[in-house]
Amino acid sequence: MEVSPSTTPAFDARVKIAVRGLNVHYGDNHALTDVSLDIPECRVTALIGPSGCGKSTFLRCLNRMNDHIRGVRIEGSITIDGEDCYGADVGPVVLRRRVGMVFQKSNPFPKSIFENVAFGPRIHGVRDTVALREVVERSLRQSALWEEVEDRLGSSALDLSGGQQQRLCIARALAVEPEVLLMDEPASALDPIATAKIEELIQELKRDYTIVIVTHNMQQAARVSDYTAYFYLGQLIEFGSTDLLFTNPSRRETEDYITGRFG
Amino acid sequence: MPLHTDRGYESQLGQLRAHLLEMGGLVEDQIAQAIRCLTERDRALAGVTIERDHTVNRLDVEIDDLSLKLLALHQPAARDLRLITTALKITTDLERIGDLATHIAERAVELASEPPFTPCVDIPAMASLASSMVHRSLDAFVREDVELALGVCSSDDEIDKLHAELFRNLLTIMGKDPRSISSTMRQLFISKYLERIGDHATNIAEMVIFMVKGRSIRHLDTVPREL
Numbered sequence: 001m002e003v004s005p006s007t008t009p010a011f012d013a014r015v016k017i018a019v020r021g022l023n024v025h026y027g028d029n030h031a032l033t034d035v036s037l038d039i040p041e042c043r044v045t046a047l048i049g050p051s052g053c054g055k056s057t058f059l060r061c062l063n064r065m066n067d068h069i070r071g072v073r074i075e076g077s078i079t080i081d082g083e084d085c086y087g088a089d090v091g092p093v094v095l096r097r098r099v100g101m102v103f104q105k106s107n108p109f110p111k112s113i114f115e116n117v118a119f120g121p122r123i124h125g126v127r128d129t130v131a132l133r134e135v136v137e138r139s140l141r142q143s144a145l146w147e148e149v150e151d152r153l154g155s156s157a158l159d160l161s162g163g164q165q166q167r168l169c170i171a172r173a174l175a176v177e178p179e180v181l182l183m184d185e186p187a188s189a190l191d192p193i194a195t196a197k198i199e200e201l202i203q204e205l206k207r208d209y210t211i212v213i214v215t216h217n218m219q220q221a222a223r224v225s226d227y228t229a230y231f232y233l234g235q236l237i238e239f240g241s242t243d244l245l246f247t248n249p250s251r252r253e254t255e256d257y258i259t260g261r262f263g
Numbered sequence: 264m265p266l267h268t269d270r271g272y273e274s275q276l277g278q279l280r281a282h283l284l285e286m287g288g289l290v291e292d293q294i295a296q297a298i299r300c301l302t303e304r305d306r307a308l309a310g311v312t313i314e315r316d317h318t319v320n321r322l323d324v325e326i327d328d329l330s331l332k333l334l335a336l337h338q339p340a341a342r343d344l345r346l347i348t349t350a351l352k353i354t355t356d357l358e359r360i361g362d363l364a365t366h367i368a369e370r371a372v373e374l375a376s377e378p379p380f381t382p383c384v385d386i387p388a389m390a391s392l393a394s395s396m397v398h399r400s401l402d403a404f405v406r407e408d409v410e411l412a413l414g415v416c417s418s419d420d421e422i423d424k425l426h427a428e429l430f431r432n433l434l435t436i437m438g439k440d441p442r443s444i445s446s447t448m449r450q451l452f453i454s455k456y457l458e459r460i461g462d463h464a465t466n467i468a469e470m471v472i473f474m475v476k477g478r479s480i481r482h483l484d485t486v487p488r489e490l
Contacts, residue, residue: 219338246340248477258340260272261265 008038009227009240016041016180016210017062022076024057026069031057033234035076039180044202044211046225046242048218050262053231055214059182062212063099064092080180097124100173104185106165108157108172113140113149116157116168120176135175142208143171144201163194170201174209181205183213187220199224218258222246230254264342272337279329279350280405286322286357287401289315291394293364294460298390300371301453304379309368319361326354342474349474353404356463356470360397363456363463370449370456377446386453389425392418393457396464403471409490412475415468416486422461429454 017039024032032054039045047055060066061078064085078085085095097120108116117136118126126132136153140146145167149160157168166186173181183202187195202211202224215221221228222242229239230253238245238254249255256262267273293312300309330351333339339347367390374380396418403412433447433454469481476490 218340222340247344249341255341256265259343260268262268 008036009244011038011040011043011227013040013043015039016080017212018077018079018082019058019061020077022058022061022078023074024054024061024066025071025073027071031234032061035231035236037229037236037239039210039212040227041210042206042208043226044206044213044224046221046228047212047214047231048216048221048228048257049231049237050257051216054234055229055231056184057234058231059184059212059214062180062182063096063101065101067092096178097176098178099180099182100176100178101182101184102166102169102173102186104188106162106169106189108160108165108168110156110158112154113157113160113168114153117171117175120172124176136171139171139175140168142174142205143167144197144204145171161194163190163197166190166194166198167201170198170205174205178209180210180212183211185214185216188216195220218246230257232257267343269337272333275329275333276343276346279326279333279347282322282326282329283350283353283357284401284405286319286326286354287397287404289319289322290357290360290364291397291401293319293361294367294390294394294397297364297367297371298387300368301374302387304371304375306372306375309372312368313365316361316365319358323354323358326350330354345474345477349404349470352470353467356466360460360463363460367453367456370453374446374449377449380443380446380450386429386450386457389422389429389454389457392422392425393460393464396422396461397467400464400467400471403468404474407471407475409472409475412468412471413486416465416480419461419465422458426454426458 015038019035019037019039022032022035023030035054035058047058049055057066061074062085066072066074074086080098084090109119111119114136117139118132121132121135126135137146137150140149145164148164157165160168166189170181170186187198190198199220202213205211206226213221213225225242227239228242228245230237230245230249230251232253238249238251240250245254246258249258267276293315296308296312296315299305300312330347333347337343396415399411399418400415402408403415430451433451437444437447466481469479472490473479473481478487478490480486480490
């Protein structure tokens with residue numbers, strides 16, 4: 001399959017993350033082939049494609065979640081604001097403070113709501129109680145959960161509903177003040193109302209954060225994102241503004257996938 | 264193009280295309296019949312043409328319903344989305360063409376009770392151009408043929424010219440012989456209806472170009488070289 005090299009659309013924002021010639025191997029499996037992609041700042045970029053296409057691998061490379069997978073080989077470069085994410089002086093811990101992540105299954109710690117959100121700042125050395133309270137409130141407000149939990153911050157996070165737990169995980173990611181937020185299927189386990197709340201939240205968050213979201217739900221990608229990248233068999237097939245990609249994609253493979261002519 | 268994974272969806276999209284073609288065939292017949300009413304002074308045939316418009320109207324509503332259902336239930340994207348939005352627009356044009364053919368038949372009935380006239384320009388030739396524009400625009404739709412659609416757009420200038428010519432000639436006749444006014448006015452109406460049919464066929468052709476290319480050429484002074 002030949003893929004045109006000029007897959008970068010004209011952005012209406014500066015480039016936050018620049019990925020060049022990214023190749024990922026898991027042992028003999030070539031999971032990503034020569035992916036080059038720019039991610040714009042304070043915009044939502046959606047990654048779509050069938051299972052196994054490499055979109056999650058790509059997302060996980062952005063905060064070095066693949067580093068410890070046995071037999072993984074990562075080549076190419078990823079820079080955030082020009083700084084190499086895989087540079088010798090950048091450890092995953094430092095990187096992940098700048099690049100937060102939210103997963104498909106909400107995974108709150110078996111602790112109180114307060115402690116879940118305060119966990120990251122504590123690790124990064126915040127000890128002052130007043131400062132921690134401020135961080136917790138700000139993060140919970142940003143994740144649109146504050147009003148539902150402000151009177152029970154001490155109760156267990158596990159007592160929250162699925163949608164609330166997911167918003168708690170978003171608050172936890174925001175508490176360390178990242179610049180980039182990665183979301184891997186953040187709403188796939190939620191009901192439509194909880195999903196709508198997360199989608200609404202994404203629109204709020206993009207004012208301050210660069211968001212990259214992986215989703216199997218193409219309508220969700222269409223609703224929440226500004227730019228969409230279509231991956232297939234480890235290659236980036238097409239990257240463009242979301243409204244154009246869903247009304248008039250330039251590549252046949254994209255067309256077949258988004259119209260459901262597949263397999 | 265590979266078939267849609269959801270066969271029900273695929274068959275509904277096919278149904279939408281089939282409905283549009285059926286409607287297109289009906290209005291083409293309507294135009295031909297209306298002109299025969301005129302040339303053969305056939306009042307009975309005019310009744311048939313006018314009656315047929317009910318079927319065209321029913322199809323218009325059915326196409327709207329089917330399009331809405333497809334939009335609501337399948338969240339179509341890309342080519343499919345453009346097909347459905349095109350269907351919604353061209354059904355309106357086809358319905359209007361049907362109305363105009365009906366109007367021609369009505370004027371033909373009125374003219375049949377007037378003394379026969381010698382056409383000063385060839386209304387049947389103008390009608391066959393209008394009818395061919397409708398036919399070609401629907402052909403372009405079926406074959407997704409942009410060149411054919413562009414041809415329809417350029418025929419529009421031709422039919423406009425014929426109408427302008429006929430207008431001048433009829434005006435001269437009216438000036439010379441005021442008794443002819445009631446007949447010539449009706450002929451002028453028919454010419455205007457045919458010119459409008461050409462406009463609707465052009466709209467259809469423009470929508471076909473949008474459907475195939477994803478780019479609108481409507482309301483542009485010149486057609487972009489690169490489509």
